[in-house]
Amino acid sequence: MLAIGLDIGSITTKIAVMDGNDLLDTNVSFTGYNAESAWRKILKDTLDRLQLKESVVDRIIATGYGRNGVGIADKTVTEIKCHAVGARFYMSNVRSVIDIGGQDSKFIRIDADGNVADFVMNDKCAAGTGRFLEVMARALEVELADFGKLSLNARKSSAISSMCTVFAESEVISLISKGEQRENIIAGIHESIVNRLVSMISRSKIEEPVVLTGGVAQNIGIQTALAKKLQIKIRVPDTAQVNGAIGAAILAGNI
Amino acid sequence: MKTFAYFDSGHEFPEEIVMAAGFSPMKILGDVHQGTAAADEYLFPFFCPFARGCLSDALANSEKWDGIGVAHGCDATDHHYDMWRAHVMGVPIFWVNTPMKIDQTAQIFYRKELTRFIDNLIKQYSVKIGENELKDAIRLSNQVKSLMQQLASLRAKKDISNQDYFEMTHKAVQMPKELLVEELKTTLADWEGRGPFPAGKTPILLTGSDVTFVEYMELLDTAGLRVVRDDLSLGERYFATTIPDTADPVQALVTYSFDMPRSATRVPSDSRLEYILGALKDTKIDAVLSQNMKFCEPYAMDAVWTVPALKGRGYHVMHFERDYTPSDNQMLTRLEAFKETIQQKGGRQNV
Numbered sequence A: 001m002l003a004i005g006l007d008i009g010s011i012t013t014k015i016a017v018m019d020g021n022d023l024l025d026t027n028v029s030f031t032g033y034n035a036e037s038a039w040r041k042i043l044k045d046t047l048d049r050l051q052l053k054e055s056v057v058d059r060i061i062a063t064g065y066g067r068n069g070v071g072i073a074d075k076t077v078t079e080i081k082c083h084a085v086g087a088r089f090y091m092s093n094v095r096s097v098i099d100i101g102g103q104d105s106k107f108i109r110i111d112a113d114g115n116v117a118d119f120v121m122n123d124k125c126a127a128g129t130g131r132f133l134e135v136m137a138r139a140l141e142v143e144l145a146d147f148g149k150l151s152l153n154a155r156k157s158s159a160i161s162s163m164c165t166v167f168a169e170s171e172v173i174s175l176i177s178k179g180e181q182r183e184n185i186i187a188g189i190h191e192s193i194v195n196r197l198v199s200m201i202s203r204s205k206i207e208e209p210v211v212l213t214g215g216v217a218q219n220i221g222i223q224t225a226l227a228k229k230l231q232i233k234i235r236v237p238d239t240a241q242v243n244g245a246i247g248a249a250i251l252a253g254n255i
Numbered sequence B: 001m002k003t004f005a006y007f008d009s010g011h012e013f014p015e016e017i018v019m020a021a022g023f024s025p026m027k028i029l030g031d032v033h034q035g036t037a038a039a040d041e042y043l044f045p046f047f048c049p050f051a052r053g054c055l056s057d058a059l060a061n062s063e064k065w066d067g068i069g070v071a072h073g074c075d076a077t078d079h080h081y082d083m084w085r086a087h088v089m090g091v092p093i094f095w096v097n098t099p100m101k102i103d104q105t106a107q108i109f110y111r112k113e114l115t116r117f118i119d120n121l122i123k124q125y126s127v128k129i130g131e132n133e134l135k136d137a138i139r140l141s142n143q144v145k146s147l148m149q150q151l152a153s154l155r156a157k158k159d160i161s162n163q164d165y166f167e168m169t170h171k172a173v174q175m176p177k178e179l180l181v182e183e184l185k186t187t188l189a190d191w192e193g194r195g196p197f198p199a200g201k202t203p204i205l206l207t208g209s210d211v212t213f214v215e216y217m218e219l220l221d222t223a224g225l226r227v228v229r230d231d232l233s234l235g236e237r238y239f240a241t242t243i244p245d246t247a248d249p250v251q252a253l254v255t256y257s258f259d260m261p262r263s264a265t266r267v268p269s270d271s272r273l274e275y276i277l278g279a280l281k282d283t284k285i286d287a288v289l290s291q292n293m294k295f296c297e298p299y300a301m302d303a304v305w306t307v308p309a310l311k312g313r314g315y316h317v318m319h320f321e322r323d324y325t326p327s328d329n330q331m332l333t334r335l336e337a338f339k340e341t342i343q344q345k346g347g348r349q350n351v
Ligand code: SF4
Pocket: B008, B009, B048, B049, B050, B051, B074, B075, B076, B077, B209, B210, B265, B293, B295, B296, B297, B298, B299
């Protein structure tokens, strides 16, 4: 059974291709203005790379905010469920998933039977999401990819107290003008995201093992700040960014 | 017929009194499509947007109304009474102070308050509001409530969309009652002939802030959630109980006000929970969608108590905050995920 999961996020489009229980390939591209051309291109590029024709694909499940625009999908499933399934593929006994995407963040609690027991989500506000980091990286003139590593060199973390991205950006600018070290500011930014996440998580109940997914999960500064604040071990799969697409592909294989 | 508009938050306004005075009562619901710009001249954006929508409605339309009543519900209604007196021009505005509690003292107080309201209407409009007028109004009101009960009970059996139900609850509080009765009878015949409850939909009970625009109900239907029970003012709270047919019509209105399903603006909340539990049991449904509109404090705070109380009894419950906007498609993911969790727990779709 050749199954595909397509995760159409607000910033990136992700694909996972599975043959039975084997993950054959994954891919990420920017969604851009035209989500349809984004998923069509990533689908074609990935199948070309695998030297497969679209006709041999048995099932496709679409997820993510643009899921309803994937006309060729056999089914759409929410990213909540797909992230839970994807995290279980990485760690079968996972009980909590924290997903930090480009424009939203979510916490998913999974019960002992593997069901989604509860979830909380922030999708109305950029604070606590990848977008927040992007805005801050621009203000600090740092490549987003370097954010995590730089924060590890911080001697202290600057206090960023505003909950709002726009006001937090002004705070960062005034810290820069005061001569605060860039590394310290980045560490403060990570802490502020983590504080936001932890108050969202506290509306549910965190249980271990905890898996961190989404594009922001690879940021070592976020991983460290989150583990410190929650006082728990955080596991991050190599496939964190495509975790939702993997979950969708697994569900596609099970239809 | 002359229109008497009213602003309340939990079905507190005694419609039957203005009906007895010869008016057609009309609940002010604002218009989410018009926004709240007019009211925002006086109020900050962190106040309840529904109430701001109602003030905008009153500022734009008060000249078409012959009177306005504001009844004590949440804090928004109380403060709006003063604001409306200062800014909504050309129409008399009345205040009805509905008590928060349901004890004996509250009943005596409320009876006096209703009598005061009747006297004020008589003085202002030179109308007669006697026992007969009140009894006729109560009879007509009960006819509406009983027809609404019959319609609402079909939601769990027939294919009645959330939008169809919303439309009738909307008309119930805005249309002249005589016309409404005819419309309800026609709708009942239509709904009785509908197909069975659709297989792909998940039946839920909806609680929380009043839903005052159809788009939110449409969104629930799009997510596959069918509202078959609720305890909203624009819903079951309005018609779940009828007004007792007793010799003293004012006392009957007092009893009615105290017996209806309680809103979150009233204390204590136990009887509010009892109504929800009874509805879930009667209809054999196990999923509750609790929501509060952003800046609606009564329901945001109520959820802190109600949601765990329902979860603790084994029901599938989700609480969401929503915006006062007709296009809230970001909510769709949460609503669909809620439906998925209900199905999973039913053992059908384990992840
Ligand atoms: S929505 Fe909430 S805050 Fe606004 S009027 Fe209704 S009960 Fe009051």
